[in-house]
Amino acid sequence: MTSERHQQAKQPVSALLAGPYGHPFHPMLVTVPIGAWVASFVFDIASQFVDDPAFLARGSMWLIAVGVVGALLAATVGFLDLFAIPPGTRAFRVGLVHMTLNLLVTAAYAGNFLWRHADPVPAEQVRAGALALSAASLAVLGASGYLGGKLAYRYGVRVADERTQAEGYTSAGAPGDR
Secondary structure (H helix, E strand, O other), rough: OHHHHHHHOOOOOOOOOOOOOOOHHHHHHOOOHHHHHHHHHHHHHHOOOOOOOOHHHHHHHHHHHHHHHHHHHHHHHHHHHHHHHOOHHHHHHHHHHHHHHHHHHHHHHHHHHHHHOOHHHHOOOOOOHHHHHHHHHHHHHHHHHHHHHHHHOOOOOOOHHHHHHHHHHHHOOOOOOO
16 A cells, blocks of 8 residues: 555544544444443343343433434544545445444344334333343444444554654653744
8 A cells, every 4th residue: 555545544524514534423322322332231131130121221221322313423523534544445444344233233223123112011121132142232332342443543543643743742842832
């Protein structure tokens, strides 16, 4: 890969929408769905063991909804970051797989929410099928997160270049520290 193609993947397509150079919004926004979905899974499991599980089942359902909304926002800026990667590169292919897995996970969680919400008799505890779907979705989300880490930490997508990073390792009071 040429240096020019690598530099292209570091620059935002739109700094206003995707975040400025070195500060992409996508990694910040993904914490919302990840946190909401992990918490919903904890609620799902806890609902199997408490005397009054209904509040955990309802909480889990709404955490799933929060995660879906957060995932759609993260996907919007993530899509802009994908546009910054030159097509035909390994990084672009990894980005496409990362995006596809995330869209599948988001669709699975949207379906999981609708399934739970449409249940005519709300379960006292989270039903086994919904729990299994959440577990499978989290596993796929983990694989996708691995690929997202590969994009940032191995391929340097939307990460500042080494010269900019080196600024953090100069001695205090050195020129350029102001």
